[in-house]
Amino acid sequence: MTTVVQQKENKKNSSKTAPLPQTPLKLTPENYYSHETDWQYMSFSLFKDFEQCEARALAKLKEDWQPVSSPVPLLVGNYVHSYFESAESHQSFVSENRKELMTRPTKSNPDGHLRAEFTVADSMIKTLNNDNMFNYFYKPGKKEVIVTGKIDGYWWKGKIDSLVLEQKYFCDLKTVDDIHKGHWNVDEHRYVPFIQDREYDLQMALYQEFIKQTFDKKCQPFIFAISKQTPPDKMAIDFNGVDDQYQIQADLDKVKELQPHFWKVMTGEEAPVACGKCDYCRQMKQLSGFTHASEIEV
Template identity: 75%
Template structure:
């Protein structure tokens, strides 16, 4: 687990495997540990699986695979046919595309018809694996669209509503989805891993498309002239460096995981061991 050990080489086939998750930290795994260490560890050890609805993730992957390549999209549809299609009936033995994926087709069409999206996203190499060490620990990432010759990369996000506010309990205010989902951190990680893999400093862009009818879309930059976003990205990286050592020690069993007490895993495994005063219930 230690950063000094050379991890196994990543490939498209093993990138998402639990084996490589034990050797490389990723943005999604880091977020899992931030939200609840006990839940993240149980998922990683395959002792527990969440019962969440997989459809939103599949909708995102449906859109991503389309803009990766026609082969990738065809393979995705074939591998997820049961989830994408309704049950066969006598009048329709093949079934039909579920409503969520009809909306996904609208998202695809929305982006397909946008010249700016095609100009920036289209030319890049797709699903590029990047790796590197951050403060001595191995990390991995997968870049949706990477244009090394032009010095930028793009990440494609599907969201419910681009302009919806998300409550931030620490700041006691609503924040945009970029902040709520820590995409500043993700872009900072990817920029660092690209630099280590290819020795090129790339500018990050996000293309967001909403699951509304009709869909909304936005092209998002992270390099304001006043340096605000650059500061936010550095602030996020400082937080990562502060937390990751503990997360790795939880993974190796050197330190015990903390329970958030509120997630699905904590609710499922909770055992009462005393009374809580009525005035002390956390919200």
């Protein structure tokens, strides 16, 4: 049994030497998205950040730097999510983000009106609400369920949009510009659907594993995608195709291969690799020499 003194020692050293806290902080809806728990649990979004640019991910985590990006697409996603979580969640989301959701007040319209993006979000909600299959699968589940798990000894956290343990499945709701748009994949030299582009297959593989470790049940993943088009497109997606199981295994293998280095970057044992092209790298850039015209990377 560890004594209080030992625990204090562990805590003191944890940022330098031990990437794996013995007993990480208990996750709650309040601290789930905090950087404090990000230092103790890897998550799908943090892993993806590290994959894209280690220097950027670390600067964000240390709160040294913040991206200057439009919050609107994220807010649209949260607007739709909160609606299907509960009436109270949606109401509190709307009142907390009133400033971003509404246009500026004018003389003829002193309250402002809902911005165009959220009028579209309302029609996305309506589209899902009117769909029997969505209602049958998504609605009965327990919403925003926090799960944790260990992969090769490293702690991870995840949040399930809608979990139906008794029927052994879970659902994730994704908002997307266009379900059928192709995204160029540099490694594969081909256009891939949004699922591969945003690595949602990896997210589903991880969540399936954390649910198994948290509740001792193997649940199958479903994604309900809804597009921001007028009228919105929708799709119910499973991972039961011939290549899907192969993909899930490959995703988990990739996590096992990359995560030790990411943790060492977080503890300062190894230096972060800068991608040289992202918003963070561009902002930090200082010219240090000439590039041959024939050797510019595209």
